[in-house]
Amino acid sequence: INKIAMFYTNEGTIKNLNIENINVTSDKETSYPEGIIAQINEGTIENCTISGNVTITSEKVNNSIGGIVGNLFGGTIKNCVNRVNITCKSGTVGGISVYRAGGIIENCTNAGNLVGDTVNGICMSYVGTLENCTNIGNITASNIGSGMVTYNQGEIINCQNHGTIISENGMVAGIAIYN
Secondary structure (H helix, E strand, C coil): CCCCCCEEEECCEEECCEEEEEEEEECCCCCCCEECCEEEECCEEECCEEEEEEEECCCCCCCEEECCEEEECCCEEECCEEEEEEEEEEEEEECCEEEEEEEEEECCEECCCEEEEEEECCEEEEEEEEECCEECCCEEEEEEEECCEEEECCEEECCEECCCEEECCCEEECCEEEC
16 A cells, blocks of 8 residues: 555544554555544544554655654644554654644544654654643654654643653653653
C-alpha cells in the first residue's frame, strides 16, 4: 500500500468513528506523514477510537506515522483514543499525530505501544494547546522518546505519562524533550 489513511484531508467533522483490529504491514516509504484516520486534519476529529497493529518495514529515514492523523493544521482532535501498536523503526511515530501546526489536541489518550526512531505518546512537533492528554502506551525509541511531545512551542496543560519510555541513545522525557 502507498497510503494508510482513510481520508487524505479532513476539513469537516469525523465523529464517533470506531475502528477495531486493523492490521497493516507496509514496505512502502511514507514520504509524507501518514495517519490512520486522516493524513491531514484541518477540521475536527472527535470521539474516535482505533485499535490494532500497523508496521512500516521501509527503512527510509523520513517515514512517519501518527495514530490518528499525520499532520494537524489548525484543526482539533478531541476525546480520541489510539490503541494501535505502531512500529516504524526508521521513522517518527506519534500516538495521536506526527506534526501539529496550529490547533488543539485535547482529552486524547495513546494506549498503543509505539516503536521507532523518534517516538512520542501524543505528537512529535507541536505548536498550540495540548490539554488533558495521557500516554499509557510503552515507547521504544532508537533516538528520542517522550510521553507527550519532542518539540513543543505552546501550552501543555494537565497532561500525564504513565508509559515506560526506552531510548537506545538515552534521550527520554516523561512529558517533553524541548519546551
